[in-house]
Amino acid sequence: MAASSSASANASDTPPRLFDRALVRRRRDRAAREFASYDFLHARVADDLLDRVESVARDFPVALVLGGGGAVGRALKTRPQAAAKIGTLIETDLSPAMAALGSGPAVCLDEEALPVASESVDLVLSCLSLHWTNDLVGALIQINHALKPDGFFAGAMLGGATLTQLRQALLAAESELKGGAHARVSPFADAFDMAGLMGRAGFALPVSDVDRVTARYGNAFVLMRDLRAIGETSALTQRPRTPAAKALFVRAAQIYAERFADPDGRIPASFDILHMAGWAPHESQPKPLRPGSAKARLADALGVKETSAGEKAGG
Template sequence: MSAFHYNLVEYLRDEIARRTVGRLSCLTTPFDNVLDYGSNGGNFEKIVCSSKYDGKFQRYTEDRKLVKSKLRRITMVDSSESMISKYEDDAFNNELDIRRVVADEEAFKDPVLRRENQYDLIISNLSMHWINDLPGTFRHLNSILKPDRCFIGTIFGGDTLFELRASLQLAEVERYGGLSARISPFVRSSDVEGLMQKAGFQMLTLDVQDIVVEYPNVVALMRDLQLMGESNAITNTPPPLTKDILIAVEPVYKALYGDRKTGHLPATFRFIDIIGWKPGKNLSQPVARGSATVDLKSALGNDTN
């Protein structure tokens, strides 16, 4: 598959990469040694070097240039050689110090994933829904991160593709009188928070956001998921997704969720944005509950009398 075809469906990863740039611009810590965990082709690296939106959004332009100026060395890690190499001939490779490593993200056997306290920053965008052992993965990521440094990631959450899930279930009941769990479950934000705390991360910040993408039909949605490399994670449960089911799901999807004017089908992608810090001597700590010496009402100047 050519990079051109991949580019047509990279809108989600590119958008998350842009938002990652914005969050990184607020950090004062160095980015000398960065790990892009589950990097795919390098959407973050591509976006941070792209001037496509410069001049249209002044704040973003400043953020992008600031983040790019702080980046020194980036290690991209992905288990798929075809994915990690799909942008290796693009111009951004000449603007950043990048090394690509094909390795099993969960095994943590490669030195780039094994040596403790080596990274100033770890980012991971839209790859961790593939991980089977999230608790172990968060622990390992914490161990290879330097003290007082942070992990920033985005993972598919909760209600991702709920329209497709419900429509597939109803179509399957109509055709076969039963249903299969066609779409893999996605984690909830509360689960992610608990796992990160147990892994040793502190000062956690989690945010949930939805992006709704409109498609002309179900086939177009499934095609984009396949090009994104997400079709196996989303429809990986037997029996196979047959043409008969795809034909049946179209009218169900349109009746339940379709736009009455355009006929387009909305697909919701829910994202959980994560920031977690590895403890160190310079990391700020929240004060103990009940230790405040000033009453909130007094501080706000509220007089209830």
């Protein structure tokens, strides 16, 4: 009975398999053929990641890139300051075809089972791939373990209100046509606590922020074409197994335009890019002070008279 109870507890700790990783790989393989013509989000993120690299006053002999379809390597060619800090850049992807788009050494690997030796790289950059992982914290822990002590990680993933207009239009169209709706846009992580997730994964000095991007398209069909072209269409495990009728997408495009179109008729698409950064722990890093160990009083720093809690109550 004890063994059975333990097995049950372990099963309950397993994250749900929201995404079909094999389908993600196939769709990214397909997207690789024309990816460079549609990778404006990846190019933007690659530049932002290299901004963070340039802001760090140290060099990185071995750097590992997760995802991006070669966007980081392409950006590095135009960023001499960042390039001077990085020795060997290894670009990777879940998709072999996407990995092959890198400009240097490339590896096909899975972020959910990162095949990288512990404490073997100085820098890890993640370019719009972690939102497809079923266990985000688990992936971050593996990245942390791959870094040498005091190694640096900077990543970006889609989250928050990404594609909220498309999600609403598809739900409304399917509810109208069929009296119910399936989830046809992948769920995204909330933006509010990425630094907290980094802390759970063991990173020191974690920080996070959100880059909110609005792209405009002629209509919803152009948006959906571009999402296919970068391998970002839904890969939910619990997705409908029969193709949706064309009428669903026609009605969704109409609803999208009715609810969200700008005065010129073009439609906006929201993308929340969640940025995170942190360091593999090292004894040289600053540590928070223990409670009660401060050597100066707050009242002195503010130039006010210190009053006890009892005095405040009595006054």
